Amino acid sequence: MSGETKKKLRVTTSSLAGCFGCHMSLLDIDERLVELLEHIELDASPLTDKKHVGPCDLGLVEGGLCNAENVRVLRELRKSCKILVALGACAVNGGLPAQRNHLDIRDCLQTVYLTGLGVHRGFIPNDPELPLPLAQVHPLHDVVKIDYFLPGCPPSADAIWQLLTDLIAGRTPQLGHGLIRYD
Amino acid sequence: MNDDRPRFTLDDQEVAFTPGQTILEAALAAGTYVPTLCHHPEFAPHGSCKVCTVRVNGRTQSSCTTPAHPGDVVELHSEELDDLRKSLVQLLFTEGNHFCPSCEQSGNCQLQAVGYELGVVSGHFNPLFPTRPVDASHPDVLLDLNRCILCELCVRASAQVDRKSVFALSGRGITKHLVVNAESGRLGDTDLAVEDKAMSVCPVGVILRKRRGFRVPIGERKYDRRPISEVALDEAEGERR
Numbered sequence: 365m366s367g368e369t370k371k372k373l374r375v376t377t378s379s380l381a382g383c384f385g386c387h388m389s390l391l392d393i394d395e396r397l398v399e400l401l402e403h404i405e406l407d408a409s410p411l412t413d414k415k416h417v418g419p420c421d422l423g424l425v426e427g428g429l430c431n432a433e434n435v436r437v438l439r440e441l442r443k444s445c446k447i448l449v450a451l452g453a454c455a456v457n458g459g460l461p462a463q464r465n466h467l468d469i470r471d472c473l474q475t476v477y478l479t480g481l482g483v484h485r486g487f488i489p490n491d492p493e494l495p496l497p498l499a500q501v502h503p504l505h506d507v508v509k510i511d512y513f514l515p516g517c518p519p520s521a522d523a524i525w526q527l528l529t530d531l532i533a534g535r536t537p538q539l540g541h542g543l544i545r546y547d
Numbered sequence: 548m549n550d551d552r553p554r555f556t557l558d559d560q561e562v563a564f565t566p567g568q569t570i571l572e573a574a575l576a577a578g579t580y581v582p583t584l585c586h587h588p589e590f591a592p593h594g595s596c597k598v599c600t601v602r603v604n605g606r607t608q609s610s611c612t613t614p615a616h617p618g619d620v621v622e623l624h625s626e627e628l629d630d631l632r633k634s635l636v637q638l639l640f641t642e643g644n645h646f647c648p649s650c651e652q653s654g655n656c657q658l659q660a661v662g663y664e665l666g667v668v669s670g671h672f673n674p675l676f677p678t679r680p681v682d683a684s685h686p687d688v689l690l691d692l693n694r695c696i697l698c699e700l701c702v703r704a705s706a707q708v709d710r711k712s713v714f715a716l717s718g719r720g721i722t723k724h725l726v727v728n729a730e731s732g733r734l735g736d737t738d739l740a741v742e743d744k745a746m747s748v749c750p751v752g753v754i755l756r757k758r759r760g761f762r763v764p765i766g767e768r769k770y771d772r773r774p775i776s777e778v779a780l781d782e783a784e785g786e787r788r
């Protein structure tokens with residue numbers, strides 16, 4: 365099979381304003397991980413702990429954009445990846461974090477850190493190392509071009525497998541009924 | 548069976564119809580699914596969502612409001628029409644706040660199911676994230692306007708069947724929104740009752756019965772099991788029997 369001599373795809377994965385559920389769902393492809401590793405090698409990813417991304421064929425991005433650091437990382441990923449995939453509900457439309465979008469960010473911070481139930485002598489964290497939150501949470505395609513979207517909270521392991529095998533084979537991902545899900 | 552009814556052409560297919568039927572009705576009866584959101588067989592066609600748009604002899608028309616004519620050439624699926632239909636659905640997603648993972652209607656929702664059917668995987672447009680209220684003032688009903696697609700099915704059901712006119716649309720263009728018939732503007736001050744027809748027609752997750760949202764688990768709901776293209780054809784056949 366020509367696949368055996370083919371160069372492995374270099375893949376990076378990242379979690380921005382997400383919960384790592386999409387990464388868990390990726391691991392949930394179970395024993396197919398062994399087959400996957402015959403076709404890909406991982407660059408920067410929470411799974412490798414390599415921090416800075418090199419040139420990659422494919423980037424899988426979980427989570428939307430809730431702070432300035434998310435935007436910086438996403439732009440870096442866009443520069444480094446030939447194909448960029450928005451993985452999961454939050455990357456696709458902001459998801460759960462975006463449900464704060466109709467609230468004022470100052471009110472949010474005050475409620476969480478100052479006036480909320482059970483908060484004693486709270487303060488709003490302002491360490492310069494902390495990235496500044498954005499006024500609203502954005503999906504990835506608000507900021508960079510996204511090549512493929514895989515919705516779902518999280519997308520099922522089968523949907524992720526279908527997407528990956530299609531991309532590895534050089535095809536446009538085809539997800540039928542049951543694999544495209546928004547919940 | 549010798550079917551000597553008049554016919555029109557729908558893509559590559561000859562469709563026989565009963566005079567008076569719309570293109571959408573005739574297509575469904577002939578076993579061809581036409582995506583739609585504002586259509587309901589028990590109500591007069593509304594023609595507002597435009598998802599059922601077809602080309603009739605070269606002109607774009609809503610198939611739910613256009614009567615079938617003998618000899619018509621109707622285009623339902625072409626790259627252009629399929630793309631337009633997809634864009635309409637994506638606009639509905641991005642104009643409202645649709646977070647399916649936390650919506651009680653997920654799996655029973657027609658907007659979602661039509662999205663699946665058309666292969667919609669993202670909102671495509673930049674989301675609007677509008678600020679819309681949730682009204683929990685009614686003892687048995689929750690009204691979550693974040694998801695309203697302005698199909699007016701609840702308006703029609705409440706006026707025509709329940710004879711209560713609990714719902715109406717107000718405003719124009721992007722400010723158009725659903726209102727309820729109470730001076731306070733609160734659903735709890737209307738005479739809506741859970742038995743009303745208006746309770747059962749919303750294609751999305753706006754008018755929700757309290758305390759039963761998750762009685763059927765996610766994953767086992769109507770459109771989780773089968774695509775809307777199959778469900779709609781079965782329902783159309785059920786109505787003809």
Ligand code: SF4
Nearest residue numbers: 645647650656751752
């Ligand atoms: S109404 Fe439908 S599309 Fe909107 S959030 Fe609920 S399930 Fe999703």
Ligand code: SF4
Nearest residue numbers: 695696698699701749
């Ligand atoms: S509440 Fe539901 S039925 Fe009424 S207009 Fe909105 S989407 Fe349509």
